[in-house]
Amino acid sequence: MQLVKSGYSSKYWSSGIKFGVYKQFIRPTAEYGLQLKIMDTSVLDALEATQLKASRILLQLPWNCSIQAIRRLFCMESMQCRNKILNAKFLRSMHRLEDYVQITRLVQITSNEVKSIYKDCLKQNEFIRDLETASTKSELRCKIRNIRRSDILDAKKGCKSSTKPSTRISDSIPVSKSLRLSSILFWKTEEEGEIQRDLVRWRLGRIAFHQECLNCNRESLSRKHATLCSGIDQVLFDKYEEIESFYSQNILDTVLNKYMYGNHISIWKDISWSINQIQKLCLGFTN
Numbered sequence: 001m002q003l004v005k006s007g008y009s010s011k012y013w014s015s016g017i018k019f020g021v022y023k024q025f026i027r028p029t030a031e032y033g034l035q036l037k038i039m040d041t042s043v044l045d046a047l048e049a050t051q052l053k054a055s056r057i058l059l060q061l062p063w064n065c066s067i068q069a070i071r072r073l074f075c076m077e078s079m080q081c082r083n084k085i086l087n088a089k090f091l092r093s094m095h096r097l098e099d100y101v102q103i104t105r106l107v108q109i110t111s112n113e114v115k116s117i118y119k120d121c122l123k124q125n126e127f128i129r130d131l132e133t134a135s136t137k138s139e140l141r142c143k144i145r146n147i148r149r150s151d152i153l154d155a156k157k158g159c160k161s162s163t164k165p166s167t168r169i170s171d172s173i174p175v176s177k178s179l180r181l182s183s184i185l186f187w188k189t190e191e192e193g194e195i196q197r198d199l200v201r202w203r204l205g206r207i208a209f210h211q212e213c214l215n216c217n218r219e220s221l222s223r224k225h226a227t228l229c230s231g232i233d234q235v236l237f238d239k240y241e242e243i244e245s246f247y248s249q250n251i252l253d254t255v256l257n258k259y260m261y262g263n264h265i266s267i268w269k270d271i272s273w274s275i276n277q278i279q280k281l282c283l284g285f286t287n
């Protein structure tokens with residue numbers, strides 16, 4: 001109880017902090033021993049499902065929230081990708097145990113055997129060769145980041161092997177080259193949290209998801225319909241005249257994408273106000 005009073009409650013944690021808790025405390029348990037071999041599809045499917053469940057529970061997201069949207073917003077690579085990276089890093093350090101020359105030599109000799117575990121991994125893990133050639137730690141980090149980013153952008157990854165990929169909600173969520181998390185995921189005060197939580201919910205497709213629009217009594221409240229029907233399209237256009245490109249299909253996403261990084265609380269307030277307008281006009285919210 002004392003912890004809750006001091007702010008240690010999941011209610012007050014920002015989405016970014018919650019996800020950090022997952023990565024630091026929960027994921028390592030699921031990954032125990034994963035560096036030793038490339039897992040079968042059935043095992044990876046189970047790990048993928050667990051990762052998704054854990055992140056949905058932590059972030060309080062419903063089961064039908066887009067997998068790809070979560071992956072993009074939180075820069076979360078698939079467990080298949082984690083397996084390969086951990087495996088490649090492990091083998092790389094086995095070959096470079098500088099303090100243990102004898103072991104390194106032993107590893108070298110056995111690696112050359114046709115039926116060695118190393119050769120087996122090499123066949124299944126395309127990242128080994130690439131990561132082994134990295135000469136410095138920073139080069140290694142950079143290569144790993146590129147591998148993670150390609151995995152995150154690939155809509156066929158991050159779900160069970162039998163799941164159909166879907167990118168409709170998520171395909172415009174930007175993923176930075178450095179894999180820096182968006183600043184909308186971190187807030188310092190509960191007041192900022194109220195605003196930024198709206199932005200996260202909108203970005204994950206939790207506000208307009210094909211319900212009936214109560215403003216015009218038409219079905220299928222798409223993101224584009226919501227911005228046009230509620231009139232916020234015009235309001236935002238008047239205020240953000242410089243926004244020209246419509247690559248995100250609607251102005252709300254375009255403005256939000258543009259201000260995903262850095263501190264833009266006054267602009268985020270406008271976006272949150274717009275989302276509340278949609279909720280009032282199109283979804284019948286009363287407060």
Ligand SMILES: [Zn+2]
Nearest residue numbers: 213215216229
């Ligand atoms: Zn409408």
